Amino acid sequence: MDELGFNKLFAGILVAGLMLMAGVKLAEVMVPHTELTQNSYVIEVPETGAAGAAAPVAKGPEPILALLASADVAAGEKLAKKCTACHVFDAGGANKVGPALWNIVNADKGAVDGFAYSGALAEFGGAWDYASLNLFLAKPKAYISGTKMNFAGLKKPQDRANMIAYLRAKADAPAALPTDAEIAAESGS
Numbered sequence: 001m002d003e004l005g006f007n008k009l010f011a012g013i014l015v016a017g018l019m020l021m022a023g024v025k026l027a028e029v030m031v032p033h034t035e036l037t038q039n040s041y042v043i044e045v046p047e048t049g050a051a052g053a054a055a056p057v058a059k060g061p062e063p064i065l066a067l068l069a070s071a072d073v074a075a076g077e078k079l080a081k082k083c084t085a086c087h088v089f090d091a092g093g094a095n096k097v098g099p100a101l102w103n104i105v106n107a108d109k110g111a112v113d114g115f116a117y118s119g120a121l122a123e124f125g126g127a128w129d130y131a132s133l134n135l136f137l138a139k140p141k142a143y144i145s146g147t148k149m150n151f152a153g154l155k156k157p158q159d160r161a162n163m164i165a166y167l168r169a170k171a172d173a174p175a176a177l178p179t180d181a182e183i184a185a186e187s188g189s
């Protein structure tokens with residue numbers, strides 16, 4: 001290859017390189033790659049673990065505070081038949097297999113006079129507010145591991161709401177219904 005041929009080749013490579021750089025620059029200008037503030041595909045993950053969710057994540061029972069205001073006390077009284085083998089709900093009722101449950105809403109846990117609680121419940125602490133009754137009645141042994149209440153639990157949220165509405169009615173003065181703020185806090189919204 002003579003000197004001219006070599007220069008031509010060299011110039012050719014140079015021009016090709018310049019065109020490539022210009023092309024990259026042009027592409028950047030035409031398609032600006034700014035950082036996305038959000039994924040272009042927003043993937044909705046249902047919090048309630050709807051059908052099709054992969055591994056079921058251990059989660060607590062459904063919230064019920066929002067259901068309480070319109071819960072059916074009479075339906076709760078029917079459900080209470082599941083409890084009366086062990087509990088009396090009326091004023092002045094005696095302890096049986098389980099403690100007497102008059103005035104139980106907002107009472108301290110494990111505090112009914114004269115009842116021999118399990119260590120698990122006696123030491124659990126806190127009061128029976130609506131949210132903890134919901135957890136306990138859904139599955140007693142999941143909420144208080146070691147409790148001696150042998151009851152599988154009320155699976156349906158509406159049943160638990162009706163049952164708790166009945167417990168609320170079985171009191172000298174029914175506890176206040178949950179506030180909107182408490183309802184929102186319970187459902188985590």
Ligand code: HEC
Pocket residue numbers: 079080082083084085086087097098099101104108109110111112116117118119120121122128137146147148149150151154163
């Ligand atoms: C087989 C008997 C049995 C059945 C059925 C039963 N319970 Fe109990 N319940 C117990 C016993 C025993 C305890 C005390 C548990 C402990 O000490 O760990 C208890 C404790 C409780 C407490 C806590 C009371 C406190 O003073 O802290 C509540 C509330 C309660 N039961 C509600 C119910 C409701 C509502 C039902 C029906 C849906 C029900 N239970 C069904 C035996 C039963």
